[in-house]
Amino acid sequence: MSDTQTLIENRPPSVAALFLERVERTPDAEAYRYPVPAASGQGPDDWKSLSWAEAATRVHAIAAGLIDLGVAPEERVALASATRVEWILADLGVMCAGAAVTTVYPQTNAEESAFILSDSDSRVLIAENAEQLAKAVERRADLPQLHHVVVIDPEGADTSDDWVLTLADLEARGTAYLERHPEIVKERVAALTSDQLATLIYTSGTTGRPKGVRLRHDSWSYMAKAIAATGLLTSEDIQYLWLPLAHVFGKVLTSGQIEIGHVTAVDGRIDKIIVNLPVVQPTYMAAVPRIFEKVYNGVAAKAREGGGAKYKIFQWAAGVAREYAKVTQDNFRRTGSATAPFGLTAKHKVADALVYSKLREAFGGRLRAAVSGSVALAPEIGYFFSGAGIHILEGYGLTESSAASFVNPGEAYRTGTVGKPLPGTEVRIADDGEILLRSPGIMEGYHGLPDKTAEVLEPDGWFHTGDIGELSNDGYLRITDRKKDLFKTSGGKYIAPTEVEGQFKAVCPFVSNMVVLGADRNYCTALIALDEPSLLGWAAEHGLGGKTYAEVVAAPQTEKLIEGYVTRLNEGLQRWQTIKKFRLLPRDLDVEHGELTPSLKMKRPVVERTYQHLIEDMYAGAREA
Structure with a gap:
């Protein structure tokens, strides 16, 4: 048996167990860095660190606090927050309590949040701030199983109700509980089995309700060992983590880090990426x-x-x-x-x-x-x-x-x-x-959906x-x-739209998103959204300075500009793939309008429904084969 096989096959049953092992091996090594805004609100953030031992103190307190609230093994604790160090500590705390995490994107509206909380039967919600708390309060009558909401950042939040407590309150409660039951967290972790539910992640469906993906403790333990076995990372690396931790891509990075033991700098504010990179100086990062x-x-x-x-x-x-x-x-x-x-x-x-x-x-x-x-x-x-x-x-x-x-x-x-x-x-x-x-990373199944x-x-x-x-x-x-995006033209030719869209992004420096269409039609068309900063920079140099994005997009000069890039694209395509007509969208696709998932994947059916009038215009009068 190779060293790699041994490493993977001799994995512990859970990442919670891996975390305890990591803390024991390198307690004083730096684990996490996180930004603290300057006291004045002006100037650069101050970056703080947590060692593995310091992180463990907080994780154990959170775990014990949840146990004191009555959370039982495999019961769900929901986590609605942007990417921040407390997300990771709370996630580990839930797992170390033997419970399972239900992830909720902070952008999710009150109705869909309530569906996820109800469908997952979550007993506790850890909410980032007053905004996330408000969604739960709004739908409280529909959530009889939700016993408590824990608020990470309580500024502006009403915590007077016994139903609500702060993360600091939870940790204080857990610390007191540990004084009475010092071995409780280790006991809960030792009792975990590889097939127990660890995480419930709801996929952003393009139609209908999202489905809950059930991922076992063994999935994350396997991922941690498999990432380490690739040899891509060492304990000397510094990772910059900004991806949404509610998404599986962000979440898996936390498992690999625990096994390898490198430093992770955590800040989910996308508008801070350019500022943070020279400060963090990462050796490794993941992105979309x-x-x-x-x-x-x-x-x-x-x-x-x-x-x-x-x-x-x-x-x-x-x-x-x-x-x-x-x-x-x-x-x-x-x-x-x-x-x-x-x-x-x-x-x-x-x-x-x-x-x-x-x-x-x-x-x-x-x-x-x-x-x-x-x-x-x-x-x-x-x-x-x-x-x-x-x-x-x-x-x-x-x-x-x-x-x-x-x-x-x-x-x-x-x-x-x-x-x-x-x-x-x-x-x-x-x-x-x-x-x-x-x-071993494959899901147990969709939550409550055997068919x-x-x-x-x-x-x-x-x-x-x-x-x-x-x-x-x-x-x-x-x-x-x-598979579901492939389409066939009325002439019988198969088109892979993402291939054409990818080629256009390489040709045109102004494009943000492109949607290639043509299913059951006799030619292909495209909806094109442009990158606002790049477009407005060009506009200022071509007599369109001071105009809004929508006004610039509607200008004939802009259409002519993009037409030139579409022509260049078509030169490298097969005849049946070429874009015969296109329309520029009045705004970029975004998460808020439901056209992109929080991980920035395009929801094609939503885009096509929203801009059906433009699509019909491109095919108006066309003779269909």
Whole structure:
């Protein structure tokens, strides 16, 4: 048996047990960093640290406090909060109490929050602030099983009702309980079995109610060991964690960190990412493609603002980066050495001094690798960052597979693929191209929905992902599309919309989102949303300064600008894939209007319903085959 197999097969039954082991091994090592706003409200945040022992003191207090409130093993405790260090401490506290966490996105409205709390039968809600508390108060009559709400940040919250207590109150209660029952947390953790429910994550359905995905303690323990077994991270790494912890991608990162023991800097404020990176100076971070697309568009816009010469230098450097990345990755695949010809290496060195080095500094200057997941990254954007020395390792997984099923292997990464399966994960491609997975990370099933579970989970453990993909001879997976997103034109040609959309994001530096349409039609069309900062920067230079986003989008000059990029896109497509017509949207797609999930995945049916009038206009008078 290999060391990797031994590591994975000899895993403890839960991450709670892994946490206690980590605290015992390195109690004084730094575990978490978190920002504290300056007392004056002005100036930069002050970053504080927690050692593993200090984190454990708080985790044990939270666990004991929940036990004192009457929370029993496997009962649900909901957590509605943005990403912050208290989220992680509360999650560990719930697991160390033997209970299970129900995650709720802070953006979820009162009605859907109430559905999740009711469907999960959550007994306690840990709410971030007054806003999250208000949702529970509004629907209190519908939640008889919800015995308490614990508020992390009580500013502005009414805590006079016995139903509500603060996190500080809960921890004080737990500390007192531990004085009477000093071994209770260790006893609860020791009693955990691998098949007990650890986490209930509700997927953001595009239609109907979200489904609760039941993930066992063993799923997270397996993930922790499998991530460690990849060798991508060491205890010396510093992770910058901003992803939503209510989402499985963010949540899995906390499990891997406990096993490896590296530092995690936690701050979920997306508007602080650019400010935080030079302060945290991470060696590793995970993100979704939209972040890299925004950085790319921002760098291109800044170069354009600098004048024609500066923009030409950027375009030249971007081309060199892509060529360098493709050549070095191909050489590494063939020879094991990431080399490039002398002439290309010389050009790359000049481009590095002019462009790439500044880009790396913006990421903090120490970033070894970034993992991208949730949706596909346009390969041309991946090649750009790769050539600039920011190595984006695409990965793949689903809520139903505990997030991490595939990841690119360090130096041997291949842009455009999601890498190889994690140790302990099996994969096969069905006859229709669908990716099937089997591993300890696969869910137990959908909460209270046995028929839905049976649709995707076979009795022998194989899970139907709903994604279409291809495996290379040496085990690298390429995702081609969502099975349900593939469509056929009236001419009988299959279209993978995400492939076309990804190519457009690489061609057009102004695009934010694109939706390719054409099911049962005789040509393809597209709805296009533009990136506001990039667009308004361009507008100021072309006689449209001072106008709103919607006014700029409606201007003929803007339509002509984007038409040029659509023409460039079409030059690289098969005839049946080309975009014959497009419409610019009056605003970007967003979470608030329900067009994007909190993890920034597009809800195509919602977008199509919202802009049905534009779609009908593009096909008006068309002769359907």
